[in-house]
Amino acid sequence: MQTSLLPALTRVLSSVDALRNLRALYALMATFCLGGLMLASAQAALLRDQTLSGTAWLAAALVVTVLGVNATGLMLMDQARGQPVRDPQDALADALHATPRVLLALAACVLLGSAVVAGLAALLWATRWPGVGPALLAVVLPLTVVLLGSLALVVAVLVGPLTGPAVWAGQSSRAVLAFLRTQLRRKLPETALLMGGVYLLTALTTAAVSFIVLSGARLTAGLAILGAGVELPAAQLLAGVLGLGPRAMAASGAAPDGSLGTAALAGGGVVFALALVLPTLVWLRGCCAVYLALNPPAGDAP
Numbered sequence: 001m002q003t004s005l006l007p008a009l010t011r012v013l014s015s016v017d018a019l020r021n022l023r024a025l026y027a028l029m030a031t032f033c034l035g036g037l038m039l040a041s042a043q044a045a046l047l048r049d050q051t052l053s054g055t056a057w058l059a060a061a062l063v064v065t066v067l068g069v070n071a072t073g074l075m076l077m078d079q080a081r082g083q084p085v086r087d088p089q090d091a092l093a094d095a096l097h098a099t100p101r102v103l104l105a106l107a108a109c110v111l112l113g114s115a116v117v118a119g120l121a122a123l124l125w126a127t128r129w130p131g132v133g134p135a136l137l138a139v140v141l142p143l144t145v146v147l148l149g150s151l152a153l154v155v156a157v158l159v160g161p162l163t164g165p166a167v168w169a170g171q172s173s174r175a176v177l178a179f180l181r182t183q184l185r186r187k188l189p190e191t192a193l194l195m196g197g198v199y200l201l202t203a204l205t206t207a208a209v210s211f212i213v214l215s216g217a218r219l220t221a222g223l224a225i226l227g228a229g230v231e232l233p234a235a236q237l238l239a240g241v242l243g244l245g246p247r248a249m250a251a252s253g254a255a256p257d258g259s260l261g262t263a264a265l266a267g268g269g270v271v272f273a274l275a276l277v278l279p280t281l282v283w284l285r286g287c288c289a290v291y292l293a294l295n296p297p298a299g300d301a302p
Contacts, residue, residue, distance in 0.1 A: 008293035018285030031068025198286030
């Protein structure tokens, strides 16, 4: 079945409607905030030489992030398929079943890729043999460049973006691997083109969000300090918006100034998290759109 590129690109461009999916926005925002708090706890524990506690917090942050992203992906897949978006609680429960399938499929791809890399490393090692080494290197070097570059492309436009959506659409791990193999053999150029559109749309969303956040932050700082007389330096007022925390500010010699500084960090941190969430939503929604364009449900036009 051939993929019609124009309807597929139209489907990809419509991924910007992910910004209207408030349930997915809430789920991903909660995931990032909770994961960030756990990561901060892990950092604090490691700074106190509490290796076991820090490792536990890191593992918890990873689990929360993976489950939250899969729950968000399930809701975005509902939206991409034109179905009612499930509640966040239901999405989280379904993510507990979907996440192992995603990880299993990714693990199989990693093993296959590692075998290719190991084989290329063995060939490069063989170029040290006297006599045949220089001639072998002349052959192995371009082969390694092409294969490793192709492997990176496959990871960027096929394995990484489409494994999750395939599972969110209800595929088993074995079916996901079969889908990826089919796309690799028959539709890699079309997949790369569609994923290029997703990356471009995500970049444009990131640029727009960054402009809103940075310009709004500067104007807010001027209004708060000059217009409202808030007694707080601009660097501290904008620290949270720029993703800085108390330790980063203290390391730069500008520790938070009392309750106002702490409040500014908290409020700015919410803005920073929102600036991360919005492009991520568009990217996940775009990956779902590409999967549906390459593997349309029964009854849909290809």
